Amino acid sequence: MNKLEAQNVNVYYGANKVINDISISIKPNSVTAFIGPSGCGKSTFLRLFNRMNDYIDIFKMEGKVEIDGKNIYDKNIRVEELRKQIGMVFQKPNPFPKSIYENIVYGLRIQGIKDKNILDETVEKSLKQAALWEEVKDKLKNSALALSGGQQQRLCIARTLAVEPTVILMDEPASALDPISSAKVEELIYELKNNYTIVIVTHNMQQAARVSDTTAFFYMGELIEHDATKLIFTNPKNERTQNYVTGRFG
Amino acid sequence: MPRTKERLIEVGLAAAALVTILTTVGIIWVLFSQTFEFFSNVSIISFLTDTQWTPLFADKHFGILPLVAGTFLTTLIAILVALPIGLTIAIYLNEYAPKSFRKIVKPLLEILAAVPTVVYGFFALAVITPFLQNLIPGMAGFNALSAGIVMGIMIIPLITSMSEDALFAVPMSLREASYGMGSTRLQTAFKVMVPAASSGIIVSVILGISRAVGETMIVAIAAGQQPRLTLNPLVPIETITTYIVQVSTGDVAHGSLEYRTIFAAGMALFVFTFILNNISYWVKKKFQEKYE
Numbered sequence: 001m002n003k004l005e006a007q008n009v010n011v012y013y014g015a016n017k018v019i020n021d022i023s024i025s026i027k028p029n030s031v032t033a034f035i036g037p038s039g040c041g042k043s044t045f046l047r048l049f050n051r052m053n054d055y056i057d058i059f060k061m062e063g064k065v066e067i068d069g070k071n072i073y074d075k076n077i078r079v080e081e082l083r084k085q086i087g088m089v090f091q092k093p094n095p096f097p098k099s100i101y102e103n104i105v106y107g108l109r110i111q112g113i114k115d116k117n118i119l120d121e122t123v124e125k126s127l128k129q130a131a132l133w134e135e136v137k138d139k140l141k142n143s144a145l146a147l148s149g150g151q152q153q154r155l156c157i158a159r160t161l162a163v164e165p166t167v168i169l170m171d172e173p174a175s176a177l178d179p180i181s182s183a184k185v186e187e188l189i190y191e192l193k194n195n196y197t198i199v200i201v202t203h204n205m206q207q208a209a210r211v212s213d214t215t216a217f218f219y220m221g222e223l224i225e226h227d228a229t230k231l232i233f234t235n236p237k238n239e240r241t242q243n244y245v246t247g248r249f250g
Numbered sequence: 251m252p253r254t255k256e257r258l259i260e261v262g263l264a265a266a267a268l269v270t271i272l273t274t275v276g277i278i279w280v281l282f283s284q285t286f287e288f289f290s291n292v293s294i295i296s297f298l299t300d301t302q303w304t305p306l307f308a309d310k311h312f313g314i315l316p317l318v319a320g321t322f323l324t325t326l327i328a329i330l331v332a333l334p335i336g337l338t339i340a341i342y343l344n345e346y347a348p349k350s351f352r353k354i355v356k357p358l359l360e361i362l363a364a365v366p367t368v369v370y371g372f373f374a375l376a377v378i379t380p381f382l383q384n385l386i387p388g389m390a391g392f393n394a395l396s397a398g399i400v401m402g403i404m405i406i407p408l409i410t411s412m413s414e415d416a417l418f419a420v421p422m423s424l425r426e427a428s429y430g431m432g433s434t435r436l437q438t439a440f441k442v443m444v445p446a447a448s449s450g451i452i453v454s455v456i457l458g459i460s461r462a463v464g465e466t467m468i469v470a471i472a473a474g475q476q477p478r479l480t481l482n483p484l485v486p487i488e489t490i491t492t493y494i495v496q497v498s499t500g501d502v503a504h505g506s507l508e509y510r511t512i513f514a515a516g517m518a519l520f521v522f523t524f525i526l527n528n529i530s531y532w533v534k535k536k537f538q539e540k541y542e
């Protein structure tokens with residue numbers, strides 16, 4: 001069964017239609033890259049999956065978005081429960097102005113978990129998963145804001161993992177990072193694939209080619225092509241995809 | 251010709267600036283010199299430790315503590331009223347209310363801030379006190395509680411407005427991070443937004459305290475004018491400001507010791523607000539550094 005699925009989705013900001021009849025299926029334990037020129041609706045579409053657009057007053061959507069076969073825009077879905085299942089990593093690292101430790105356990109604390117052993121274990125486990133443990137294990141009580149940008153982003157990934165989601169949405173997670181930090185995040189995505197379903201928005205073609213199994217090309221609110229990454233980059237069916245991945249526009 | 255005009259304007263502006271500076275210097279000089287005179291007659295020790303303040307009676311005592319206690323009590327009550335209400339409104343406006351509602355409510359709050367304090371004082375005496383007397387038998391007609399509550403109401407707009415600005419300045423990305431992990435709006439407000447805006451909120455409280463400490467009309471009208479070393483909110487008390495008004499408007503002879511007491515009291519007030527302003531400045535600076 002597909003992990004994520006969208007069927008005939010339209011999105012409007014006010015009168016402006018920004019997603020036009022998009023359907024897509026995403027398999028479990030895979031990495032899917034969303035690529036396309038700026039403003040084509042990648043972020044908007046990604047944020048449909050954890051209902052992060054709900055806070056925008058003028059946002060309106062039609063169609064069906066499903067996770068594990070359940071429509072997440074159904075009336076009796078609790079959006080807080082949904083978001084525990086679907087984590088999100090943002091473009092700019094956004095740690096809370098709290099300690100490293102408190103950042104990681106935030107998601108557990110809001111669920112009412114107080115047991116110190118569980119919290120400690122989760123901190124160690126998630127930081128290890130995010131390949132940050134060795135760098136910060138002696139300064140867990142220090143402010144997260146004192147970390148470098150790359151470390152902050154891995155902290156944000158660890159913080160997301162701590163809640164044990166099954167899906168992780170990433171909106172240009174490495175675009176604000178230096179090449180080395182960026183490579184670390186990529187490596188991490190590759191590791192996480194075994195246990196999570198990952199969707200990543202990126203402007204970096206090499207990155208998309210390196211980390212993803214399938215790639216979806218968006219253009220002006222439409223999904224032009226979604227296929228195995230290899231095919232998209234070597235032998236796309238659509239001419240516009242071809243032009244974009246070879247750098248002829250965008 | 252335009253040259254001369256330009257010069258004239260320049261001189262005019264400089265003169266205006268000079269007047270302000272001279273006035274400030276003048277005030278501080280009078281305050282210090284009169285206070286100095288006062289302390290040549292009354293020892294600082296008894297000023298700070300005597301538990302009675304009776305300069306206008308035959309048996310004179312010059313202990314500032316009763317006035318400090320009155321000021322402290324009314325200020326405390328005011329903050330206990332203003333902080334929870336002001337912060338709640340700020341959180342509501344910033345996290346829950348639709349933008350259109352926020353646009354209406356903020357100016358309304360500013361109106362509340364523009365009401366003359368004498369109106370507040372009268373409100374305390376004529377409305378709040380009788381109301382509370384129904385609930386609390388034995389409460390005096392003049393008391394710290396009514397004055398403090400109404401002073402709190404007066405400070406609400408200040409706390410709301412400044413806290414709201416502080417909350418508004420917290421980056422959207424923090425809110426998204428919190429929602430993204432499954433927080434409710436309430437959890438996001440209290441676990442992320444308020445802590446992230448804490449410096450601004452603390453500064454708003456300190457400025458609120460400053461306002462309350464310096465507030466005169468409300469306490470003069472509603473709190474009574476009886477210096478009393480107590481923290482009982484139900485009996486008449488007197489604050490530093492009220493005492494100053496009482497003596498300034500009374501018929502005490504200029505240059506007498508009784509007259510100089512108001513400068514000593516004024517100095518105490520000055521020291522308080524000076525310290526408070528410095529703390530707020532320090533908090534602002536320290537937390538700003540932490541953010542960058």
Ligand SMILES: Nc1ncnc2c1ncn2[C@@H]1O[C@H](COP(=O)(O)OP(=O)(O)OP(=O)(O)O)[C@@H](O)[C@H]1O
Pocket residue numbers: 013018036037038039040041042043044045056
């Ligand atoms: N909050 C909003 N209100 C109104 N319009 C919006 C809002 N967010 C995005 N849009 C519009 O929706 C369209 C899609 O934006 P979106 O951010 O999804 O694009 P994107 O593909 O992620 O672009 P980028 O690569 O620059 O991040 C754009 O035309 C944008 O102007």
Ligand SMILES: [Mg+2]
Pocket residue numbers: 042043044171201
């Ligand atoms: Mg985007």
